[in-house]
Amino acid sequence: MNANKAILEIARKTIENEGKAILDLIPFLDTQFEGAVTAIFNSKGRVVISGVGKSALIASKIVATLNSTGTPSIFMHAADAIHGDLGTIQNNDVVICLSKSGNTEEIKMLIPLIKRGGNTLIGLTGNAESVLAKQADFVLNTYVEKEACPNNLAPTTSTTAQLVMGDALAICLLELREFGKEDFAKYHPGGSLGKRLYLRVADIVETNEKPIVAADASVKEVIVEISKKMLGVTAVMENKEVVGVVTDGDIRRMLNKHDNISTLTAKDIMTRAPKTIEADILAVKAMELLKQHGISQLLVVQDNEYKGVIHIHNLINEGIT
Template identity: 70%
Template structure:
């Protein structure tokens, strides 16, 4: 038992050591920023092309992640593996593109071969490296310094702290570009239409209510028929209408309370158990706003309306299924 505890303690110590090393390295990055950073950002903003990001090994993986982040925040970007570039993929780079090369040492054979080929064109080259004396740094138009004192790996071999630094600088660049472009939450939703974040920004009540059945009864509808309507439409609720106007709502909770109160339900109708003046929401309202209204009122459904006309129901379960909640 004691050995198990000691082993767990040792594991936690190693994990903490790794986190602390990387945390300290990230904190130091802010001190390494120079005017090359804003110059590089403005260069990308001014460009009429895309951002081509290249790397080798673990840096290539980081490059792919930065590409994904840029694309999702409004800056068109493409990944180009440094090894593949010198074997036919160099055509990825077009005249107006800005190229970012990521390399810890800045002097790997693939990078040394790739840089002269890039420099033959008129493309601006941004280096992301931890070695300011490297071939890459000296050939670049702008240098983003990702120097780290040591890797978290005890042997100093596995790229750990260095790739974290690259990732952080990539994120910093993406967020700066996002702000310079005035990229809004609405823009974000356009790039993330299938995700829960995007849905919170664009999905409207109409998009959900149209997929639901439309439960409805009249004020004089017999209670048995009310129960059938609620069960048939499978939303746990029905609207109560009079002359096509909403006058009330009946939920499955109302049905339970009625059964507890009345031994004989014969002769009861919808108007006898309905809740008057139900909560409604317009069809063009954001689903997120509908959720906020449900939470505020402590209810699980709203009647959806379009210019005074009853159009259906939006239920809390719909919002859960869509990832809004």
């Protein structure tokens, strides 16, 4: 086997091993898991998640997932907890301790302190016979047969199992809280993800010019308006209503078709029944319509009143693709 094939074979086996380990977690979803989810859901406090080493890194990721899906959470390193940070845990908080062995010294020292405070303790461990498992109010079993590491030492499969169990916990709580897109947008206001969830057409169109010509405007007036407003299109109005649009494509087609354009008006060259979108619609829907119809602009209206134009470049610039 050459070097490249060996590399790919190792990678394949790693993914297969971890994939199998994830599926093997399903039988561990029992009344203990249900009890843990219910305890968190009914709690009036936060979720405090703790661990050491690689488990601490996974704990931080679970905290981030819970926070972003509506369950207030905070990370507390187990080593720091027994050296002054135990005050992180407040009344009514639920504590989750992560430990593959369940017998980590810091975790073992932390357990009685948590129990003394009367907080609900959830153990997320791969060892059902460990101190953590026996002392916890609820146990989330993340047992794995072996690590992906050929020496069965480096935390690989075990940390993947912890992460997946944390995701299962978070999604169950999300469903119980009926956490929807609007809620998600509230917690993710930044970046392209947030914009897809809250940015509306009106937020964009108000920053654009508002190209408009009368139905009897000359071709020169139309070209000047399209060039001036730099959106590649202008609305055509008659009796205070939009009756069509003229795009730069319409201009090119007109020049190919007519030698004498001096007598032509906007109404002669416009496209009737233009595609429109309501101003209060999410911007991501505008992108869907542009792609669906293979066009670059949409006229924006609100209660049949013309508000302006949204261009595909506006959406791309906002990270909506």
